Amino acid sequence: MQKEYCTIIFNLFSLKIAIIVNPSISVPPLNYGGIERMVFMLIENLVKKGHSVTLYANKSSQVPCNLIGYSEDSKYKIFNLIKINFLTLEIYFKKFDLVHTFGRMSNIAFLMPLKIPKIVSYQLPPTLSQIQKALQLAAPNSLVFTGCSDYISNQIKDYCKVTTIYNGIQIEKFEHSHSFDIDDAPLVFLGRIQYEKGTKEAIEIAKSTGKKLIIAGNVPKEAIHEKYFKEHIEPQIDGNQITYIGPVNDIEKNKLLGKAAAFLMPVLWGEPFGIVMTEALACGTPVIGFRQGAIPEVIEDGFNGFVCDTLEQMIEAVKKIKMINRENCRLTSLNKFSDKVIFNQYESLYSSLIAKKK
Numbered sequence: 001m002q003k004e005y006c007t008i009i010f011n012l013f014s015l016k017i018a019i020i021v022n023p024s025i026s027v028p029p030l031n032y033g034g035i036e037r038m039v040f041m042l043i044e045n046l047v048k049k050g051h052s053v054t055l056y057a058n059k060s061s062q063v064p065c066n067l068i069g070y071s072e073d074s075k076y077k078i079f080n081l082i083k084i085n086f087l088t089l090e091i092y093f094k095k096f097d098l099v100h101t102f103g104r105m106s107n108i109a110f111l112m113p114l115k116i117p118k119i120v121s122y123q124l125p126p127t128l129s130q131i132q133k134a135l136q137l138a139a140p141n142s143l144v145f146t147g148c149s150d151y152i153s154n155q156i157k158d159y160c161k162v163t164t165i166y167n168g169i170q171i172e173k174f175e176h177s178h179s180f181d182i183d184d185a186p187l188v189f190l191g192r193i194q195y196e197k198g199t200k201e202a203i204e205i206a207k208s209t210g211k212k213l214i215i216a217g218n219v220p221k222e223a224i225h226e227k228y229f230k231e232h233i234e235p236q237i238d239g240n241q242i243t244y245i246g247p248v249n250d251i252e253k254n255k256l257l258g259k260a261a262a263f264l265m266p267v268l269w270g271e272p273f274g275i276v277m278t279e280a281l282a283c284g285t286p287v288i289g290f291r292q293g294a295i296p297e298v299i300e301d302g303f304n305g306f307v308c309d310t311l312e313q314m315i316e317a318v319k320k321i322k323m324i325n326r327e328n329c330r331l332t333s334l335n336k337f338s339d340k341v342i343f344n345q346y347e348s349l350y351s352s353l354i355a356k357k358k
Helices: 002-012 034-048 078-088 105-111 128-137 199-209 223-236 250-258 275-282 311-318 326-336 339-357
Strands: 016-020 052-057 066-069 098-101 118-122 143-147 162-164 187-190 213-216 242-246 262-265 287-290 305-308
Touching: 016 034, 016 078, 034 052, 034 275, 034 339, 052 078, 078 105, 098 105, 098 339, 105 118, 105 128, 118 339, 128 143, 143 339, 187 199, 187 250, 187 275, 199 213, 199 223, 199 242, 199 311, 213 250, 223 242, 250 275, 262 275, 262 311, 275 287, 275 326, 287 311, 305 311
Parallel strands: 016 052, 016 098, 052 066, 098 118, 118 143, 143 162, 187 213, 187 262, 213 242, 262 287, 287 305
Antiparallel strands: none
16 A cells, blocks of 8 residues: 555656766667666656656767766766766755666765765675765665665665666567577677676587577777787687677667577676676577576576576587577566566655655
């Protein structure tokens, strides 16, 4: 009854909401940019519901709401912190109902002592000392957190109130591919080309199974990643079994994932979420990944893919791809990670904060 009342209160009024994201990538992104895709998806749904949204983000962002563009130095400095905080301080004086940041928590440092409801969404592993300092500064009951997975939320649940809200996708942008020859279809790796993402392991899996592999994604412009590509990836690219096609846009991604036998996620670190997994599932493509971070929260072993502990298990999983019903993959994305599902969860969180404020 209380939840229904909160939802009624939320829907009766047009809320004034400020959203903040770090300005390194535009919203939405042209190619890579998982957080920016999430923010765009959320804004579109808020605007459709009649709410007033102001986004603080990259100046070149293209969003259906008010945009306040800002920038920062490649090496974050105290000047950058002061500049963004003077920008975001106006949120209080312009009578916003709440502020929601997907960027640095320090971007709302000046707002912490004020009573305006504040949501900090963690898309990466949190720094506990920062959370503890923020809670000391924040007005009572004004600051809450979300994690993009239980893997992230569980790291901070002992220190603060946190809600897991998964990342999601605009599912209508992804076509469910039904009929094609799985035996001839390639494996796909899509992500940043770097050690932590397991590009080298994806190549080993393809070579061990005799499957073709298409690698898509950018090589980050840092010496360590460029060296990794030059030493471990580039020598394996033959244009026949192992192909590298570089970054892809949404149209290219849809086609690539939809015609894949399986999507490989051999990550070597605690993956906070991995939006590309839900994009693959939306196309009906099973995901095979290591048991790292949030991957077991997305992949249901034997239902929409396989969760593995070793490279040998991943190689064996590729041989079992036909066991997975591709309809299950699409249903997972639709029922658990679609924009409607994720938006409803944020809407519920917003409504509870507004009800407490009133």
